[in-house]
Amino acid sequence: MAIIHPTAIVDPKAELAASVSVGPYAVIGADVRIGEGTTIGAHCTIEGPTTIGRDNRIFQFASLGAAPQDMKYRGEPTELVIGDRNTIREFCTFNRGTAQDAGVTRVGHDNWIMAYVHLAHDVQLGDRIILANNATLAGHVHVGDWAIIGGLTGVHQFTRIGAHAMVGFGSHVSQDVPPFMTVAGNPLAVHGFNVEGLRRRGFSAERIALVKQMHRLLYRRGLTLEQAKMEIAALRGSVAGGDADIESMLGFLQTCTRGIVR
Template identity: 65%
Template sequence: MTRIHSTAIVDPAAQLDSSVTVGPYTVIGPHVRIDAGTTVASHCVIEGHTTIGKDNKIFQFNSLGAVPQDKKYAGEPCQLVIGDRNTIREFCTFNIGSPGDQGVTQVGNDNWIMAYVHLAHDCQVGNHTIFANSTQLAGHVHVGDWVILGGFTVVHQFCRLGAHSFTAMNSLLFADLPPFVMAQGQPAQARSMNFEGLRRRGFSAERISAVKAMHKSLYRQQLTLAQAQSEIELLTHKYPEAKADVDMMLGFLQGASPERGIVR
């Protein structure tokens, strides 16, 4: 217990691995579990039914596991679950889930979350994402793997962001953002595909060509969404190496809400 600063208040019922470090004036509640190698800096509050995995770096002045900002919430034991190797910078607020959804707000592994980020109740964040300063997610937002959100991005409730998508600074999302798409504006509009990000992640030339073809069908040929999906379905024959990428795009488009649609 020498890794817990003398001024920190850790409830005796909290479950902290012996290797966890807790900084000055941090408060940790009774239903909190923190796994090996995680460091919690000073002046943090971690409460609620919150589970934090291994080797996370939680900087000072964070609020994790507070009740949702939802008037319907009535004290149900909902959860916040954070995976492994995440960096959470200063002044972030992650709320627990709500009974109106699955009751869990979840953050995956290897995410880089900068200062002043808000994750509302029931958000689902994948792996290897980057959220720049002051990114704000309303409730029930789903964020795929490798997504990058520019500073001051604001996402409307229930929106989905597909894997490898990207928003520019000050973007405002009212609709689903398909995989690979780069968006910018208020409201956000599609500008291109995240080709540079895909190259950095080792995508082959054939897979990138397939992404270019998907972009053309969705945004360059004046097709309806249904027509674009039909065109995209044919790409697996031309680009067999990209079958998983095409299937991911089709699955995402098929799940688009009729009310919100996609960013176009």
């Protein structure tokens, strides 16, 4: 049986794995499913439909799975899905999706999400992302694996932040941030690429040099975006293991709808 504090309220229709722990005064509604090893802190509120995976640590006062803050929402059956091994700190708010999108707000695996982070409806987070305190993601935002978003940063709806990108403290993100880039400020500007993050993740010196070249083509050579994409594509086959980085960049650039920060 799950370990449930006597002051917690758990709807009989909720499904909790045997090793789930629920703290004092937490409220867990119907249509909530929580996987093995997950801990729910005191005073958390989790509404359904919400699915939470294994070994997550959810700290006190988090609100997960509430209806989207969207004036078009009319009670459609949307959901929140959270993967495994995420850390979700105090006062975070994650809303369910909307019928105007895929209907799912999704959080991947192994993410580190600090206090007061807001994920609006239909946000899609990848894996191993860091969101610092008070990062606020509006509706339909997508964030790639290993990205870092600094505290007190606001991300405009429908914006995308690429894998391995880094957004500095207090930034205003209203255009797409390509993979690997380091950006900051209001107005947002590119300040290089996330070289230290790539080193920590085991990128070879050659792959890092390739990413540096892609940064130069996008931001230092005075090329149009189409010219830069052609030059980046021409780098295929030049570095062992680098083609995946090139395809990540090109795939991102080819699907931008808001334009990239330049």
